[in-house]
Amino acid sequence: MIRNLNIILIFTSVLMLAGVYALKFSIENTASERTELVALIDSQEGELSLVKADEAVLSQPGHIEPIVRRHQLALAIEPVKQEQFGAFDALPMRPVKPNTAAMDSLFESLEAGIDPIDAILELEGIE
Amino acid sequence: MAVTTEDFGPTIALEGARKARGNLTQARIRWMVLALVLGFGLVGGRLIQLGMVETDSAIEGQARDVITATRPPILDRNGLEMAVDIRVPSLFAEPRRIIDVEEAVRKLRTVLPDLDEDWLRNRLTGDKGFVWVQRELSPAIQDRIMRLGIPGIDFITESKRFYPGMTEASHILGSTNIDNQGISGIEKHMDGEDVALLQDLGLARGNALAPVELSVDMRVQHVMHEQLLDAMTRYQAIAAAGVMMDIHTGEIIALASIPDFNPNEPATALIKDSFNRITAGIFEPGSTFKTVTMAAALDAGTVRLTDQFDARYGIRFGRFTIDDFHGKHRILSLPEVYKYSSNVGTIRVMQTMGKEAYRAFLSRMKFDERVEFELPEMRVPAVPKELSEVGAATASFGHGLSVSPLHLVTAYAAFVNGGNYIAPTLYKRDVAEAEPLYERVISADASATIRYLMRLNAISSGGSGSQMNKAALGYRVGGKTGTAEKVVDGRYSSNKVTNFFASAFPLDNPRYAMVIMIDEPKAENPQSGTTAGWNAGTVTGRIVQRVAPMLGIAPDFSELLDQQIVPPEARRVFPEGY
Numbered sequence: 242m243i244r245n246l247n248i249i250l251i252f253t254s255v256l257m258l259a260g261v262y263a264l265k266f267s268i269e270n271t272a273s274e275r276t277e278l279v280a281l282i283d284s285q286e287g288e289l290s291l292v293k294a295d296e297a298v299l300s301q302p303g304h305i306e307p308i309v310r311r312h313q314l315a316l317a318i319e320p321v322k323q324e325q326f327g328a329f330d331a332l333p334m335r336p337v338k339p340n341t342a343a344m345d346s347l348f349e350s351l352e353a354g355i356d357p358i359d360a361i362l363e364l365e366g367i368e
Numbered sequence: 369m370a371v372t373t374e375d376f377g378p379t380i381a382l383e384g385a386r387k388a389r390g391n392l393t394q395a396r397i398r399w400m401v402l403a404l405v406l407g408f409g410l411v412g413g414r415l416i417q418l419g420m421v422e423t424d425s426a427i428e429g430q431a432r433d434v435i436t437a438t439r440p441p442i443l444d445r446n447g448l449e450m451a452v453d454i455r456v457p458s459l460f461a462e463p464r465r466i467i468d469v470e471e472a473v474r475k476l477r478t479v480l481p482d483l484d485e486d487w488l489r490n491r492l493t494g495d496k497g498f499v500w501v502q503r504e505l506s507p508a509i510q511d512r513i514m515r516l517g518i519p520g521i522d523f524i525t526e527s528k529r530f531y532p533g534m535t536e537a538s539h540i541l542g543s544t545n546i547d548n549q550g551i552s553g554i555e556k557h558m559d560g561e562d563v564a565l566l567q568d569l570g571l572a573r574g575n576a577l578a579p580v581e582l583s584v585d586m587r588v589q590h591v592m593h594e595q596l597l598d599a600m601t602r603y604q605a606i607a608a609a610g611v612m613m614d615i616h617t618g619e620i621i622a623l624a625s626i627p628d629f630n631p632n633e634p635a636t637a638l639i640k641d642s643f644n645r646i647t648a649g650i651f652e653p654g655s656t657f658k659t660v661t662m663a664a665a666l667d668a669g670t671v672r673l674t675d676q677f678d679a680r681y682g683i684r685f686g687r688f689t690i691d692d693f694h695g696k697h698r699i700l701s702l703p704e705v706y707k708y709s710s711n712v713g714t715i716r717v718m719q720t721m722g723k724e725a726y727r728a729f730l731s732r733m734k735f736d737e738r739v740e741f742e743l744p745e746m747r748v749p750a751v752p753k754e755l756s757e758v759g760a761a762t763a764s765f766g767h768g769l770s771v772s773p774l775h776l777v778t779a780y781a782a783f784v785n786g787g788n789y790i791a792p793t794l795y796k797r798d799v800a801e802a803e804p805l806y807e808r809v810i811s812a813d814a815s816a817t818i819r820y821l822m823r824l825n826a827i828s829s830g831g832s833g834s835q836m837n838k839a840a841l842g843y844r845v846g847g848k849t850g851t852a853e854k855v856v857d858g859r860y861s862s863n864k865v866t867n868f869f870a871s872a873f874p875l876d877n878p879r880y881a882m883v884i885m886i887d888e889p890k891a892e893n894p895q896s897g898t899t900a901g902w903n904a905g906t907v908t909g910r911i912v913q914r915v916a917p918m919l920g921i922a923p924d925f926s927e928l929l930d931q932q933i934v935p936p937e938a939r940r941v942f943p944e945g946y
Contacts, residue, residue, distance in 0.1 A: 287455035287507070287525060297449035297532035302590035304532075320914065323842040323923035 438527045439548055439558070440577035442541065444586040445619075445796055451541055451555070451631075453548075454530045457510040457523040458503040463494045465520035475516045476501070479509060492520075503546055504528050529555070531631040533586060536593045539625050539644040540584055540743070540794060543634040552637065554582065554794055557742045581796045583619030588612060588915045592622040595911050596884075600626055603889035603903045609645035610911070611773055612882040615781035615872065617802040618790035621880065621919075625649075645885065648745040650770040654852030654900070655709045655832075656870040656883075657766030659818060661718050662706060663783050664729040666817050667810035670720035673702050673817060673937045679712040685758040690715065693851075701941045706821045707831050709849065715761045723760035730763075732809050733782070733789065739774050740791040749775060766850060773883045776870050781881040784822070784872040787815040820933050822846030823875045827930065828946045832901045836869060839909030842923030843916045844930065847871025847882075847908060849900035854888070864888050869904035873912055874921050876929040884908045 298304055309318070350357060442451035459480075466472050469492045477483055480502060491499050503526065505513075510523055529544040531537075542553015550556035558580060596608040609625040625645040629636040636642070643649065665671040679700045682691030692710050705713030718726050730736060736751040750770040752759055762768040774792060782789040788806035810818075823846035826833035832849040850868035853860040867889055872881045889903040896902045916923070934945040 283455075283525060287457075290452070290454045293449075294452050294454045294530045294532060297452055300448060301533050301536070302587045303534065303536045303593070306590065306594070321917060323913070323925075326842075326917070326923050328922065 438577060439529060439544070439550075439555070441579040442554070443579050443581050444584050444589075445582065445621075446585065446587075447581075448586045450533055450537055450582065450584070450586065451529060451531050453527040455525045456504045456528045457507060458526045459501040459505060459510075459513060459521065459523055461492055461499050461501050462520045462522070463492050463496045463499060466492055467519055469493050472518045472521065475518055476513070476521070479512045479516065529631075533589075534632065535628050535630050536624075537584060537586070537589050538628045538631050538637075539646070539745075540582070540589075540620075540623050541631050542743075543629075543631040543637060545634065551634065552745065553631075554580075554742055556744050557794075582794050583614070583617075583621065583796050584623070584794065585621050585918070587918050589622040589624065591914045591918075592911055593624045593626070595907055595914075596624055596626045599886055599889075599903060599907045602892055603886055605886045605889045605903070607641065607645060607887035608885065608907075609649070609773060609887075610882065610884045610907070611646045611777050612880055612911075612915075613777050613781050613792055615785040615878055615881050616790075616799050617797045618778075618781070618792045618805070619797055620792050620794050622915075644743065644745045645887075646773045646883075647739070647741060647743050648747045648772070650747050650749050650772050651866050651868075651885070652768070652770055652852040653766040653776055654850030654866070654868060655766055656776060656848050656850030656868045657769075658706060658709065658714045658764070659783060659822070659848050659870065660730070660733065660735075660779060661714050661726070661764040662702075662821060663810050663814055663818050664726055665717045665721050666814040667787075668721045668725060668729075671702060671717055673935060674940050675702050676700070677702070677705055677710075677713040677716040679705070679710045679716075681712075683712055683715055683761065685761060688758065690761060703821060703824055703828075703938060703941055706848075707825050707828055709832055711765045714765045718760060718764035723755045723757065726760055726764065727755045730769075733775075733779050735769070735771050735775055735779070739772065739778060741774065742794045747772060766852060773868070773885050776868070777881050777883040780870050780872060780883070782809050783815055783818045784875070784878040784881060785815070786812050816933070817935055819846070819872070819875050819878060820935055820938060822848060822872060823930060823933060824942075824946055825849075828942075832899070833869070833871070833905055835901045836871065836905035836909035836912075839906060840873070840912040840916070842925050843912050843921060844874035844876050844924070845871055845909070845912050846873070846875045847905075849905055851898075851900045863898075865898060867898075867900035867904040869900055869908045871908050871912075873916065874924075874929075876933055879921070880919065882908060882911070884911070 313319070347357065438453045439451075441449055441453065444450050461472075463469075469489060472492055473485060473488050476488060477485060483502065488501070491501065501521070513521065514523075527548050529548060531541055531543075533541075538553075540554055542555040543551055544555050545551050550559040592610045592612065596610055599605060599608045607626060611623045612621040613619065614621055623646055625643070627639065627642045629639060629642045631637075666673075676699050679692060679695065680697050682689040690711055692708075692712055694708075695710065695712070696704075696708055700708065700710055700713050702713075702717070704710070705717060721729075730751060735749060736753075738746050738748055749772060752763075752769065755763055759768055778789070778792055781792075787808055787810040789809045790802055790806055822833075823844065825831040825848055826837040826846045828834075833845075833847050836845060836847065848870050850870065852866045852868070853862055854864040854866060855861070856864055865888065867886045868883060870881070870883045872878045884904045884907050886900075886903045886907065889898055891898050892902065931945050934942075939945065
């Protein structure tokens with residue numbers, strides 16, 4: 242009885258020992274994976290900080306201006322002058338439509354086949 | 369042992385053997401207990417010992433956190449980075465782990481040939497746990513050193529400050545030392561605030577720090593810096609400086625002083641004459657100070673715009689006679705005194721209020737104390753405690769006292785914003801936050817008159833600001849020139865001058881005040897002069913011409929805007945306003 246119990250206990254303890262070691266090794270693996278990831282994140286953060294610094298340099302007005310000047314001729318650009326600014330208030334109103342009533346009636350009568358000049362010519366006695 | 373006990377005779381040994389066996393078992397148990405106690409004691413002792421060990425995380429006397437501490441990024445008012453942290457590897461060694469010092473020295477010097485051989489050998493020998501070898505290297509060099517595979521040599525990632533604007537905002541930003549602590553400029557001021565505390569607590573790690581927003585507009589800063597550099601060559605000046613301020617909030621929009629330095633290489637800040645002339649330089653302000661005298665007398669009510677002043681002859685003080693530069697030598701009205709920059713007229717204006725009242729006004733404008741400002745590089749102005757009769761006379765046109773350009777711009781801001789003194793700041797602030805800090809220094813009426821006088825000086829014929837106005841047409845700029853003769857060997861020299869142009873724009877609804885200073889300019893061409901209108905004035909005009917659209921000010925050529933600011937009584941002197 243006691244002997245069986247002992248055997249069972251020995252086996253369990255051996256099993257548990259194996260389990261504990263397995264756990265230990267897996268934790269060690271995870272820990273080293275974590276360290277690797279931390280190092281990776283760290284190096285990527287470092288790279289990111291460099292990229293961000295690059296971006297900041299590239300977007301400085303002091304960096305952009307010389308580039309603009311270099312391409313000033315090719316792009317035909319120049320610094321804006323005061324006269325080039327406009328406002329909606331400065332736009333002139335749409336000009337008033339010219340009075341076309343007289344012309345319209347003339348064209349209408351011509352369309353209808355009556356030429357007003359005929360009446361005048363007749364009055365003057367020419368033809 | 370059980371076997372040996374059985375060798376004794378069974379008759380006498382039976383009881384003895386049992387007894388002996390019992391004793392033996394007891395002895396064994398005792399030994400076992402002892403062994404176990406000892407074993408556990410050992411384990412326990414070791415645990416206590418391990419618990420007592422203090423891991424030494426300090427690097428050469430400094431906490432590791434301090435070294436890897438980051439600083440918050442600095443942004444301009446539009447969110448553009450002015451200072452960022454970059455992560456760079458730094459090489460360190462653990463001498464107690466280095467096996468072959470000679471080999472390590474030889475190998476390291478293949479990658480870093482600049483290192484001194486003896487210095488490096490001394491550095492790597494010994495029993496220390498940590499020594500720096502070289503800080504702030506590039507990732508490429510880190511790779512090459514790692515490939516050498518020297519034991520006891522490793523890298524730590526440090527934060528290094530980087531200023532993408534290079535020299536452009538150097539005097540605003542200042543710089544940091546190799547431990548990422550601010551040593552000048554706003555960087556030093558930030559440390560005085562809360563960054564140092566965060567770093568001490570070890571909280572300043574990673575990129576979690578909230579960025580610091582400055583009031584500076586990098587676009588305007590760039591234009592000002594560029595125009596000042598241009599002025600340096602155009603007028604062969606020894607120095608040039610400029611500052612622009614928002615008159616309602618006191619925010620500094622741009623601040624530049626040339627010669628300057630590259631904050632990415634802090635050693636360049638040690639070059640002679642690269643100090644911040646705006647805050648740490650004090651100068652005789654010359655005629656720009658006449659605006660102060662006018663404001664003082666107008667506010668005191670001792671002069672009116674229509675008053676006449678006798679400028680026919682110089683004024684005698686004992687042996688000295690003070691006269692006008694290119695004087696008109698006639699009776700001048702107040703606007704004419706300002707426009708023709710008459711020393712005699714200005715003295716008479718000052719005399720209407722008396723020298724004590726005038727001196728008290730200088731104190732009210734804080735000309736005799738340091739400007740309340742974030743930059744640590746400040747100098748106390750030199751304004752006499754009491755003014756003598758002649759001292760007050762010279763002070764009224766800006767001689768015999770020295771103030772910084774920052775004093776001037778702050779005073780001009782107060783003169784044109786309706787009469788409220790607001791201390792300048794480099795941090796973002798809106799009008800609502802600034803209003804409680806307002807100190808009324810002159811009346812709103814006096815402020816309106818000063819605006820008119822400044823604009824008059826720019827557009828009236830013979831005004832000293834006409835050169836400036838040519839470049840900045842449409843932006844309603846007005847200002848006052850100041851040509852201060854330098855003291856050379858104890859006398860005022862007429863060919864070495866410091867020129868100022870103090871201005872504000874757009875004067876129909878002023879928003880910005882600006883002071884430009886050019887030190888010892890020469891004439892640009894034979895037709896031009898060396899007085900301030902020719903250099904400081906035109907620089908002001910060119911700057912306004914470029915920055916006004918960036919600041920949301922549209923050009924407007926309608927005369928109505930200029931006519932609006934003419935005080936009714938000025939029409940008695942100039943019927944058409946100017």
